[in-house]
Amino acid sequence: MKQFLLIALCATSISVVAPVAAEASQIKRACLASDRQAATRQRCRCIQGVANDTLTSGDQSKVAKWFSDPHQAQVLKMSKSARxxxxxxxxxxxGQLAQALCR
Structure with missing residues (x-):
């Protein structure tokens, strides 16, 4: 699960949407700050691009926090709310797209 979280959190796409660029870079920053060996600048930039294409800015904000507290991802996964x-x-x-594109 930790490897999946790392890849998911480090994945980015090539395209960047200008209006969300400042907000969206929070995944990249969290990835780089994660102190994981696989969290290279290139991989974190790639993961940010995937996040820009697949997650809302609100989603990205929540997911970025999981880099420093992965347990929160598990809490959300176990939640029973539709949201x-x-x-x-x-x-x-x-995560699946990031893993495929950001190896």
Missing amino acids: DDALWDRYQAF
Whole structure:
């Protein structure tokens, strides 16, 4: 799960949406600050791009916090609310795409 979180949190896409660029970079910053060996500048930039394409800015804000507290991802996953389930589904899609694009 930790490896999945790292890849998901470090993935970014090539395209960047200008209006959300400042907010969206929080995934990249969290990835770089995670102190994981696989969290290279290039990989974190890639993960940020995937996040820009697949997650809302609100989603990105929440997911960025999971880099320093991965347990919160588990809490959300175990939640029974429809809103949390929808975020988890988006997060999983983001993680899979990030893993595929940001190796």
